Amino acid sequence: xxxxxxxxxxxxxxxxxxxxxxxxxxxxxxxxxxxxxxxxxxxxxxxxxxxxxxxxxxxxxxxxxxxxxxxxxxxxxxxxxxxxxxxxxxxxxxxxxxxxxxxxxxxxxxxxxxxxxxxxxxxxxxxxxxxxxxxxxxxxxxxxxxxxxxxxxxxxxxxxxxxxxxxxxxxxxxxxxxx
Numbered sequence: 001x002x003x004x005x006x007x008x009x010x011x012x013x014x015x016x017x018x019x020x021x022x023x024x025x026x027x028x029x030x031x032x033x034x035x036x037x038x039x040x041x042x043x044x045x046x047x048x049x050x051x052x053x054x055x056x057x058x059x060x061x062x063x064x065x066x067x068x069x070x071x072x073x074x075x076x077x078x079x080x081x082x083x084x085x086x087x088x089x090x091x092x093x094x095x096x097x098x099x100x101x102x103x104x105x106x107x108x109x110x111x112x113x114x115x116x117x118x119x120x121x122x123x124x125x126x127x128x129x130x131x132x133x134x135x136x137x138x139x140x141x142x143x144x145x146x147x148x149x150x151x152x153x154x155x156x157x158x159x160x161x162x163x164x165x166x167x168x169x170x171x172x173x174x175x176x177x178x179x
Contacts, residue, residue: 020121
């Protein structure tokens with residue numbers, strides 16, 4: 001896509017690989033059934049699964065984290081997540097207001113707070129809690145160099161309110177707007 005960022009997802013569900021000299025960061029793994037597609041896309045680009053050291057997510061819904069458990073087994077990568085999305089990943093249960101489908105549970109190695117960073121091989125991603133779509137939805141921000149220019153790149157963490165769950169006055173998460 002730009003600099004060291006590669007799209008490795010399926011046609012309608014995104015997964016992104018941030019490559020570095022010290023290993024790679026994988027954002028989102030898609031549905032459980034997408035593991036083979038994501039794996040093949042990474043390898044087709046010439047990268048090794050074993051070089052994935054960290055996995056992050058935009059938000060804990062099955063179409064973004066459903067493949068985390070299988071990808072963690074394949075790579076040995078550390079999983080990091082923000083706030084209540086870490087609980088969702090570990091339980092394998094959707095904790096969002098819409099209570100979407102569940103997924104295979106995965107161990108979370110590091111629980112982040114708003115503003116924390118993930119750094120590997122000169123690439124730093126800042127986590128910005130964007131709760132609403134899920135209680136720990138995360139917007140990731142980084143700077144990427146490409147062809148001598150530096151770009152500020154933003155990956156929004158789950159879209160709300162357009163068709164998303166009710167944030168204010170949600171009976172399941174009455175304090176979601178304050179998170």
